[in-house]
Amino acid sequence: QGAASHASKAYQLICEYRLPEDPAGFDNYTEETHTFRRWMTSYRKQLKKWQALDPSELLDSVCQRMEQGHIPFPGEIIFYGFDEITPQFKDWINLLENKKIPVIFKPFESDPVSSDQLKTMITQKNATVQKYEDANEEVTQCARWIRSVYQEGKTIGIIVPKLEDYRGILEREFKAELAPASVFPWEEKHIPFNISMGTPLSHEPMVHLALLLLSQKSKRIPLLTFSTLVTSPFLNLPPDEIQSRRDLEWKLRGGNTTHVILSNVVTPEIKERCPALASVLKGLKDWMDDSSSRLPSEWARGISRFLKKVKWPSGSESLPSHQFQTLKKWNECLDDLASLDRILQKINRHQAVAHLAHTAIETLFQPQTHEEPIQVVGLLESAGMEFDHLWIMGCHA
Numbered sequence: 001q002g003a004a005s006h007a008s009k010a011y012q013l014i015c016e017y018r019l020p021e022d023p024a025g026f027d028n029y030t031e032e033t034h035t036f037r038r039w040m041t042s043y044r045k046q047l048k049k050w051q052a053l054d055p056s057e058l059l060d061s062v063c064q065r066m067e068q069g070h071i072p073f074p075g076e077i078i079f080y081g082f083d084e085i086t087p088q089f090k091d092w093i094n095l096l097e098n099k100k101i102p103v104i105f106k107p108f109e110s111d112p113v114s115s116d117q118l119k120t121m122i123t124q125k126n127a128t129v130q131k132y133e134d135a136n137e138e139v140t141q142c143a144r145w146i147r148s149v150y151q152e153g154k155t156i157g158i159i160v161p162k163l164e165d166y167r168g169i170l171e172r173e174f175k176a177e178l179a180p181a182s183v184f185p186w187e188e189k190h191i192p193f194n195i196s197m198g199t200p201l202s203h204e205p206m207v208h209l210a211l212l213l214l215s216q217k218s219k220r221i222p223l224l225t226f227s228t229l230v231t232s233p234f235l236n237l238p239p240d241e242i243q244s245r246r247d248l249e250w251k252l253r254g255g256n257t258t259h260v261i262l263s264n265v266v267t268p269e270i271k272e273r274c275p276a277l278a279s280v281l282k283g284l285k286d287w288m289d290d291s292s293s294r295l296p297s298e299w300a301r302g303i304s305r306f307l308k309k310v311k312w313p314s315g316s317e318s319l320p321s322h323q324f325q326t327l328k329k330w331n332e333c334l335d336d337l338a339s340l341d342r343i344l345q346k347i348n349r350h351q352a353v354a355h356l357a358h359t360a361i362e363t364l365f366q367p368q369t370h371e372e373p374i375q376v377v378g379l380l381e382s383a384g385m386e387f388d389h390l391w392i393m394g395c396h397a
Contacts, residue, residue, distance in 0.1 A: 001358070007039055014040075015056040016086040050342070063092050076102040081383065135394070139169050142391050143177035146193075146374060149389050156374045157387035161394050163197045163378040170195060170376060178374075193374035196381055198366030201333065204326050206234045206313050207360055213310065214303060214353045216288060219262040223252060226260040229280065236276040236311035244273040276311075283310040290349055297338035299352035304334060325367045333359045 013019065026037035047054060053061055065071040077096060082105065085093070096103050132138040146156055160166050179191050201207050209232050212225060221229075229235060230245045237245070248270065252260060262285050271278045287306050294302070313319065313327060336359050337352065344355070377385065 007036060010036060011040060011043070011054065012056040015054070015060070016088045018087045059088055059092055063095055066095065073099055073101055076104070078104045078106060080106050083380065083383065129395075135166060136169055136173075138393060139166065139173045140177070142393060143173045145391065146174075146389075147177055150373070154373065154388040155386075156389045157382065157385060157391070158193075158374070158376040159379060159382045159390065159392045160376060161379045163195075163376070166394065167195060167197055167199065174374075174376075191369075192372055193376060194369050194372040195376040196366075196378060198364035200361050201326070201329050201363040201365040202357065202360040204365060206323055206326050207330055209234050210307060210312055210330065211353070211357050211360065213284060213307075213312070214287070215350075215357065216284065217350065219285060219288060220259045221262065223258055223260055226252070226265075229284075230277065234313045235280055236314050238276050241274045241276055245277060248274070248277075280310045287349075293346040293348050294352075295346055296340040296344050296352060296355065299347070299349070300334045300338040300356075303337075303352070303356065322367050326365065329363060329365050330360070333363055 014021065021037075023037065026033045043054075062071060066073060073096070082089075093103055130138075130141070132141060142158065146158075150156065158170075160170070174193050175191065178193060202211060209228065212228065216225070227249050230249050231237075248265075252265075262281055266278055266281050266285075283306060290302070313323060319327060333356060337356050340355065344351075347355075375385070375387070
């Protein structure tokens with residue numbers, strides 16, 4: 001998957017920058033470039049077979065359709081925030097200009113600032129450079145600084161180059177300093193900051209549990225996994241069963257066992273004391289008994305039915321906003337799985353779950369929030385933004 005991702009990026013650059021595709025240019029270098037050219041040739045044949053476009057070819061197709069009259073030319077076009085003009089993009093601009101279409105670029109809301117003006121502005125501000133031992137220390141001190149300068153009605157910007165490297169510790173330390181109670185998921189506490197970059201959907205506890213359920217391969221389940229299923233608030237967990245479930249978990253933990261066999265757990269006593277849990281475990285057993293081969297769209301419907309049968313997520317009729325948005329994104333992943341019929345043909349349960357898990361890992365989840373006074377953004381996103389207080393993180397060079 002990592003190699004495929006890099007190959008996709010390379011193909012995008014070739015299309016966007018009009019790089020020469022002379023075979024000698026690939027074959028005369030390394031085995032990797034030779035392999036890449038072979039992949040690219042095969043990929044293009046497959047695209048032609050499917051009558052499909054790679055996203056990096058879309059702009060060329062739009063240009064062609066415009067020239068052929070299939071797509072109408074706009075009366076005027078305004079581009080905001082285009083920091084880089086690729087040769088492919090320039091060709092499209094040239095086409096528009098040759099047709100006398102007004103093309104307007106607006107990189108910023110305000111006029112650009114010269115370097116001399118910037119120096120003057122900085123000297124008028126209380127700007128300092130700080131040194132820290134490591135990223136954890138810097139993020140902790142940044143969170144404490146925010147707390148010291150925060151005022152009602154004032155905005156604070158945290159600009160982070162390579163935000164993906166910092167996101168985890170930023171969220172952890174900012175929550176600890178600025179909204180301590182929010183570390184408990186069931187509290188649904190307001191968080192006064194917004195991080196512009198999402199996290200993989202698979203990291204959301206609700207989705208993690210669904211994938212954990214779906215990916216079980218045998219009825220001999222690891223004790224840790226079983227404990228999660230017994231106590232998770234995202235599965236059917238009636239209040240009158242909580243104590244009985246805890247007693248069951250403690251009994252299993254005290255038995256020096258590392259795995260739990262489903263048939264041994266679902267006893268008449270458990271069915272009587274924990275009918276909801278017994279229903280979940282029966283649904284899981286039926287799911288694992290399914291050894292059929294089906295189209296991805298059929299598996300998507302089957303997965304949805306299975307999760308509904310075990311009442312995941314619990315309380316789906318009145319989910320809090322964050323969980324509701326998580327569920328909506330999860331359903332989009334199921335739609336993605338359902339769209340793979342022509343590509344994958346019939347597959348088994350394990351293959352379907354593997355494709356779904358990969359989609360959930362690749363899908364970034366960023367819940368919609370209110371406009372917060374504290375904004376954590378990447379370097380490119382920060383262009384043109386204004387704040388009352390500003391911290392630029394990770395300036396190692």
